[in-house]
Amino acid sequence: MEKTEKRELLSLTPKELEELLLSLGEPKYRAGQIFPQLHKGLSPGEMTNIGKVTRAKLDAVAFYHLPRVKRKLVSALDGTIKYLFELTDGNCVESVLMHYEHGTTICISTQVGCNMGCKFCASTIGGKVRNLTSGELLGQVIAAGKDSGESIGGVVMMGIGEPLDNFDAVLRFLDLVNRPEGVNIGYRHISLSTCGLVDKIDRLAAQKLPITLSISLHAADDETRSAIMPINKKYSIATLLDACKRYFAATGRRISFEYTLISGKNDSRESAEKLALLLNRSLRTRSETMPIHVNLIPVNEVKESGFQRSGAKAVKAFAAVLEKNGIRATTRRTLGADINASCGQLRKETAATEAALHE
Ligand code: SAH
Numbered sequence: 262m263e264k265t266e267k268r269e270l271l272s273l274t275p276k277e278l279e280e281l282l283l284s285l286g287e288p289k290y291r292a293g294q295i296f297p298q299l300h301k302g303l304s305p306g307e308m309t310n311i312g313k314v315t316r317a318k319l320d321a322v323a324f325y326h327l328p329r330v331k332r333k334l335v336s337a338l339d340g341t342i343k344y345l346f347e348l349t350d351g352n353c354v355e356s357v358l359m360h361y362e363h364g365t366t367i368c369i370s371t372q373v374g375c376n377m378g379c380k381f382c383a384s385t386i387g388g389k390v391r392n393l394t395s396g397e398l399l400g401q402v403i404a405a406g407k408d409s410g411e412s413i414g415g416v417v418m419m420g421i422g423e424p425l426d427n428f429d430a431v432l433r434f435l436d437l438v439n440r441p442e443g444v445n446i447g448y449r450h451i452s453l454s455t456c457g458l459v460d461k462i463d464r465l466a467a468q469k470l471p472i473t474l475s476i477s478l479h480a481a482d483d484e485t486r487s488a489i490m491p492i493n494k495k496y497s498i499a500t501l502l503d504a505c506k507r508y509f510a511a512t513g514r515r516i517s518f519e520y521t522l523i524s525g526k527n528d529s530r531e532s533a534e535k536l537a538l539l540l541n542r543s544l545r546t547r548s549e550t551m552p553i554h555v556n557l558i559p560v561n562e563v564k565e566s567g568f569q570r571s572g573a574k575a576v577k578a579f580a581a582v583l584e585k586n587g588i589r590a591t592t593r594r595t596l597g598a599d600i601n602a603s604c605g606q607l608r609k610e611t612a613a614t615e616a617a618l619h620e
Contacts, residue, residue: 268323270299271396271403272433275442285318293442300399300443302327302407327404328354328397334600341597344405345608348373348397352390353608354421356401357597358409366415366450369401371431372422377456378491379477381521383563384421384608393422395433402444415450419475421608424453425461435470448472454519459496462504466511474508475517475556476501480527481536489526502543506551515552516544522571522579523560533579537586545587555583555590 268281279292291311298308304325305316328346331353335342342358354370373390375382406413416438418424424431435451438444454475455462462474478498480486486493496504505516520536522528536555544551557580559570571579576592583590 269394269396270305270319270323270325271327271399272394272437274433274436275440281323282315282319285315285322287315287318291315296440297442299325300403300437300440302403324349326396326400327407328356328400330404330408333408334597336597336600338599339597341600342405342409343597343600344401344408346401346404348393354393354397354401355608356405356420358405358411358413359597364414365411366417367402367405367413368417368419369398370420370422371398371418371424371427375422376426377423379456379479380489381479381523381560381563381566381568383561383565386565389422389426392427392430395430395437398430398434399437399444402438402446406444413444414446415452416446417452417454417475419452419454423456423458425455425458425465428461428464432465432468435472452517456490456492457496457501457504458492459500459504462501462508466504466508469511471512471514473514473517474505474512475519476505477519477521478536479519479521481532481539485527485532489523498539499543502539506544509551515554517554517556519556519558521558521560522576524569524571524575526568528571528575528579530578530582533582534586537583537588540588541586553588555588557590557592559592 273281275292275296278296279289282291283289294310295305295308305311305319326349328348330344331347332345333342340360344356345353346356347353352373354373356370357368359366359368370393372392374387375385376389378385402413402416418431431453435448438446439448448471452473452475454477456477479489483493483497486498509516518540540553544553557576559576560568562568562570580590580592
């Protein structure tokens with residue numbers, strides 16, 4: 262008989278689990294017993310209502326693995342929790358639990374490393390190692406919920422990796438995390454952040470899921486954007502904003518723009534005026550009134566990039582110019598400032614420390 266790879270239980274839909282159990286000679290209703298428990302963080306071995314025989318049959322063809330907490334940092338300032346999770350093959354990713362007035366949201370990683378090459382970002386320094394599976398995407402939500410004992414009400418895909426460069430797994434994850442029998446997080450409480458893979462934005466729009474799309478814009482002209490984000494050489498700002506219009510037309514969901522403020526690069530008053538003009542002219546003409554929102558993020562300084570964070574005054578002035586031009590802008594609250602909670606940094610640090618230990 263040909264050797265086939267074991268299936269990952271956390272990647273299966275209820276229907277697929279049912280088919281798998283039927284193929285093992287198990288009754289269909291078992292899927293209804295097993296699926297919710299898997300999504301609560303229990304392996305088949307830990308389920309008291311599943312017999313030994315069923316478990317052995319499942320173990321022969323499938324596996325269950327939750328990301329393992331390798332490191333955990335809790336912010337003394339605001340309770341933000343940062344996890345370094347280890348996956349089955351020893352690779353690590355980061356997830357962050359953030360507490361807001363309206364509830365707890367998790368920021369998850371979508372790839373081990375990243376190939377997008379943004380100049381300010383720590384996650385891309387070693388390139389992409391591999392995509393995460395949908396079970397590993399979901400596993401971060403389940404494992405963080407289990408470890409912290411908190412009920413997680415929202416997900417943002419803003420951790421390590423480019424979610425749209427792992428399209429199929431992300432789409433399957435969106436389906437799984439939304440299941441009422443499982444984690445049950447509503448699409449309206451899910452955001453996906455992208456550096457701007459236009460072809461994939463269109464594929465996502467075609468799904469018509471009411472999730473929030475966040476665009477990492479970071480500059481208002483092609484020259485500045487291409488210098489810090491290589492993807493801009495493939496898809497210009499105009500091309501990207503056109504895709505945003507199509508996304509809004511398909512989903513009716515407001516688009517959020519991320520703008521990282523880098524001292525002396527993109528944080529001047531002129532840059533702010535340029536950004537306001539760009540967004541208003543492209544997205545809010547008389548015939549279109551797309552609701553937009555700009556999230557300003559003072560850059561987290563990454564040693565390798567040499568970029569510096571804009572001062573508080575510059576950030577305030579930048580936001581004021583946007584508001585004056587009718588664009589809603591918020592400055593991201595820096596959560597977990599004391600635990601280096603921005604993505605990519607913990608994984609990189611841990612890898613460097615381990616490498617040093619092995620030398
Ligand atoms: N690849 C996706 C999601 C991951 S990054 C994307 O590009 O959107 C999540 C957000 O953090 C993005 O807006 C990204 O540009 C931003 N970011 C990355 N490194 C940063 C840093 N050093 N300081 C501030 N924001 C950063």
